[in-house]
Amino acid sequence: MAGIYLHLPFCSSFCLYCDFYSEVNESTLRRGYLDALKAEISERANYFAGVLPDTIYMGGGTPSLFDPEEIAELADLLRDGFKITHLREFTLEANPDDITPQKLEGWRRAGVDRLSIGVQSFFDDHLAWMRRRHSSSQAINAFKMARKADYNNISLDLIFGFEGLSEEQWRHNIEQLTALSPEHISCYQMSIEPGSELALLADAGRYKEPSEEICADQYSILQKLLEDAGYRQYEISNFARPGREALHNASYWERVPYLGLGASAHSFDGRRCRYRNIADIKSYIAAMGANDFAQIRKEEILSDDDIFNEQIMLGLRKVSGLSLSSLESSRLAKIKPVLNHLTNTGEIISEGDIIRIPAERMFVSDGIMQQLFL
Template sequence: MSGIYIHIPYCKKSCFYCDFHFSVNKKNIGEMVQAIKNEIEYFGKNQQYFFDTDEKINTIYFGGGTPSLLTPIELAEILNKIYKNYNISQKIEITLEANPDNLTAEYCQNLKEIGINRLSIGIQSFFDEHLKWMNRSHNSEQALNCIENAQKSGLKNLNLDLIYGFFGLTDKQWNFNLETIEKTGVKHISCYNLTVEEKTPLKKLIEKGKYFNSDENKSILQFEILQNWAAKNNWDHYEISNLCKENNFSIHNCSYWNNEKYLGIGPSAHSFNHIKRHWNIADNKVYIENLSKNKPCYNSEILSIKEKYNDYILTSLRTKWGIEIDKSNKISGFDFLVQNGKTLEKYINSAHLIIEKNTIKLSKSGMLLADKIASDLFLV
């Protein structure tokens, strides 16, 4: 399985917590769309750089930024360029990240008509006071309406993003957000603990004393609320931040966690093909200028065995499928059980890890320590 990620680096507003590459200056969107199409074509003609001959693309993902700022015509042009230059699976998943205020009934219908078959919607909360301090561009009414608009248009494969663990979100409100999700009939959600990133407006507000950072105990408690709610309502908590019903997994995200190849298009986008990774320049102007001359601008590195192994441990441990011991051995060249015997014994005895046939998995309590456990299993 292989995937293509397209980064659309524009937003209507700057969310206080976001550290992704984007601009609120949308004057050159047309030039950016052309540059993205040029990059798609460039790597289409040089597919050996990332993909094997005739390797099928199973997933396309528009991320950002806010891809729903593009018109259906612009999105269709990008999709057409991909279809002309790559071998596309007939059962491809095509996801568009979207903000609720963009998802009118007409826009949803247009998206379906051009081939978008999955939406990932940045709901974050169903409370206006939360959306306001986050500096989101939508309100709670739009959050509910957009779900209905999408479903009525036939776009029923939806993911909804929620944020927890932030100052001002009570446990009662967090439960309300989750119960609201349950009522919508949506079958996939992504729930993220608010992380204070450097160089974000939120970080500056905290440093100035205008906002209080939540403590770790609150995040832990609200994650446990999520776990209990998921079990009660038959959600499959298949990755630490992702839950689904009826096997509605995110094919694109699963390709990341399963160590599959992906090509990143657009400024700041990353790519990976088991041998090397590369990342595009995070500068819209320079990106456009270079691609107008059909010259991609990126840095790259050949991955060492240590980097390949550590990447696999970090991503696979987060999922319900866990670390495949044989696969780990193949990547690293050493015996995983022998190399990590004492570490595994410690976490198995504390009931944070489960060893099952050929896999090592997190327990329910272990999900709270995933990063620490992974780092203890890393090659250093």
């Protein structure tokens, strides 16, 4: 198992809450960026050292802004460059306002077999406040178009935990979503990210986060309604029909190797080395054009404690939990007293070799995991 993530950091406008690296109104840089990606694909041809990548994820930014021919060009380069013979999953992130029958057809020809569509809410006033560029009806139509174009693996995103979202509206959003019956659902709590427009509003006293209690209630409503609708939670923010869990994202939680290509993309060698590409399109293009690869990439070597903490953090994100025998024994011995305490208080469930966070404590999982870090 190994995955390739390709970052396409271009957007038509910034969403209120977003802190991802992306550029707005820089479409003239697109061709140069694609050429730089080509250079990086060729430079990283031996990255996987014998392991064949079997998932591709094109994220952003807004990959759906790109022409299907450009997506196909990148997909061909990835297949040739990494000798990919069999893909288990090829996901493209798409915004509802970009989706057309022509693009759907073009993406399919490029090999895309899974779409991740950012819906976020079915209320137009929420969407306008978030500075999303689509309406509720556009999101519904986009989903129906994708179904008509034979996409049978679609993930939809929703956001909860923002000021003004009532319980009734949240229930409505979940019901609208499940009525569409996507294979996969991701739900994220709105957070105030430094550098986002939302952070400015909060600083100016014009936005106030809902209480922890309200957010926790919305999360448990989500868990209940999705379970009733036949979805299985498999990670803190992710739910799927049985067998439709996201394969590419699983590589992050399983600590298998993945390669991130493009400005601000991250990679992991599956052992102890993480890489982070420079978060600046122009510098990325210039460095790749000059074959100056050292300029675009920073390397971080994880210590044994870092690896242990990562295993805890990534393993306990999953509903299936973490195998204790995968942890280094002397470090496991150090956290045993805290682990026993968390098991006694019901924050952690221990079943033989497996420890996991129970569904009703998933909302506060960050705090539970942190107690186990070295």
